[in-house]
Amino acid sequence: MACGSCSTGKDGQPKGCKNNGTCGTDSCNKLSVFDWLSNMSLPGGVEPFNYVEIRFKNGRKHFFKNTENLTLAIGDVVATEASPGHDVGVVTLTGELVKVQMKRKKVKKDSDEVKKIYRKASQKDIDVWQSCREREEPMKVTAREIAIKLNLKMKISDIEFQGDGSKATFYYTAEDRVDFRQLIKEFAREFKTRIEMRQIGFRQEAARLGGIGSCGRELCCSTWLTDFRSVTTSAARYQQLSLNPQKLAGQCGKLKCCLNYELDAYLDALKEFPRQDVKLQTQKGTAVCQKIDIFKGSLWYAYEGEWMNWHELTTKQVHEIIKAAKAKKPVASLEEFSAELQKTESTDFGNVVGQDSLTRFDKPKKGNHNNKKRRRKKRNHKPRGKKPNKNA
Template sequence: MGCTSCATGANGQPKGCRNNGTCGSDGCNKLTVFDWLSNMSLPGDQKPFNGVEVRFKNGRKHFYQNSENLSLSIGDVVATEASPGHDIGIVTLTGELVRVQMKKKSESTDVEALPKIYRKATQKDIDIWQKCREKELSVQKQSREIAMALGLKMKISDVEYQGDGSKAIFYYTAEERVDFRQLIKDFARTFSTRIEMKQVGFRQEAARLGGVGSCGRELCCSTWLTDFRSVNTSAARYQQLSLNPLKLAGQCGKLKCCLNYELDTYMEALEEFPKTDIKLKTEKGTASCQKIDIFKRLMWFAYDKDGMNWHQLYVDKVNEIIAINKKGKTVASIEEYIEDVIESDSKLFNNVVGQDSLTRFDQPKRRRNKRRSKNRNRSRSRNTKKNG
């Protein structure tokens, strides 16, 4: 829900959260970098790095060269080189940290190959830029109507005008390949500008639009997440989650990115566990694994002839039985290896916030009922005296 994906008002302030770029989640300027080298002088005769990082709409960032040696600082509005014309963006980083960012994004640090920054934006440039931003919402509605009239199976999620208004970029999502040659002709005829179509994934669309996830917090992709790693259903299996697409899917319709956050910890814990398809050989018969508990390091086994009765074993005991079976021996029974699980009496949850009980409405308050009954008895006694 960052302000970068919200429309702007007539004075250039964001309409969405109305915090004017100072929201607590830092969504207005996603992935900002604090320039901790700004107050430090360079050693020796080293020249400062001439690259600049500039941010555009929807958190899009590019690198440019400061060929004119302008005195730029974070937050300056600049006119950058574009094809055709120029674009308007906001400086997000200058100095030596730009080189670090370029290496982090696997881009060449050759400044001469980067596009140029023409100048600091004048008031005329800013006025044209704001007029273009104001009409993006109406253009998006018209473009959707044109796409629906042509019967194209696509969704136009956003429109971005170039700073000088000479080009409009239409972001769309589609499950299949779309032939939009006629669509571009209709767009150029209707909006009288150069048209560029860019297909984005469903996760990128959710990152631009923003929202609140099932955890109650803003989406990770719209606040701090930079890369979208592939998420497989195996991540849910390792964490013993039910394969319910309604619970595992995010607002983008794909598997939630947070399924990968604790996957490494689960993988390390599962290294001590044997495979679930292994069988324990005993004199009473073979036993198969029915269930595991990763946190408590427990496994439940049941004999093939008596599948209703489960026996609880620690992982160490299971590995001990497997080691004996590998030597060609069998144990008497798995009951001999059962240990009592001692559960601590400590509370798993403490009410540190001062919240009320969830069952506070289940039982009525008795004091109020007593007062009501007393008032009723008094009124009845008064009525009997009057009638008598």
């Protein structure tokens, strides 16, 4: 379900929040789920699963029990149990897939975390909910000013009102522990509502706020990624990436989660490679590994003392040289096994799509223009008659 900013205006044109990349108010596309079991009918005698998944602001999701047996579908706005009062959220998942999600996230049915749904939200509930949402951005600015005034080393990243407006949750990030007892008093005096402070990590902050990554797409943590696994610099080393913090860090300031996506493929490919710290023993001398290419399956070695001369070898050849050295029958030299250098062929890009030449708008050369003038003069030139011969 889209938020209020995405609805149509008076002239029938879509409003839109004009926030390129992700929704700026209700995060319409955050952590959206496709119910691939929606077209499956239950076997006879099996009751439908009476739990639903509900999303709140910025991807916050919880499981609720449908005690009133309401007919709910994805996109319905419902009023749920909260402490105190009630909250308003959007149904994102129903049916048997909720059971799978609860099992995956290790949430038990009889847990205290699973609360119940009161009713489908009325128009009054939605109006109160939308009015509270409109107060969040101005409150965020004021809250940051108060935190700076109290010299607190913290960053208030987001504010979320409860559906009935009885409580406001302030999400903040901080490297050290913060004593915000005076801050809560200032907030309660300024905003006239119940205050709850909740500390989140830097990755959770990026997931709540959203944004565009270096790949040009929306952040994975704000669109589909829910479990944050630890990322280490060894993942970059295995993939032969430069250990540059500016390139390896994401918008949260931590290592990018996408470094783990292709790590297993690299680890499987590296199983065929010999260890890089193993030196090759030959009759000519000892060679040390300088570089590897995982995609080509090649390794470059150089003799000790001849560091500028590299010899390209395949993984099979390197294993043969190591095996011969263990058998105390070292090979003569690496030159016998070095891969032949491939001749660099000039790539000819043919016109396969029927595009015109890029130089079709260039001005003609002056020399051609002068030649045309000369040819034109010759055509216009009339030959003169022969002079009469006086001796005739």
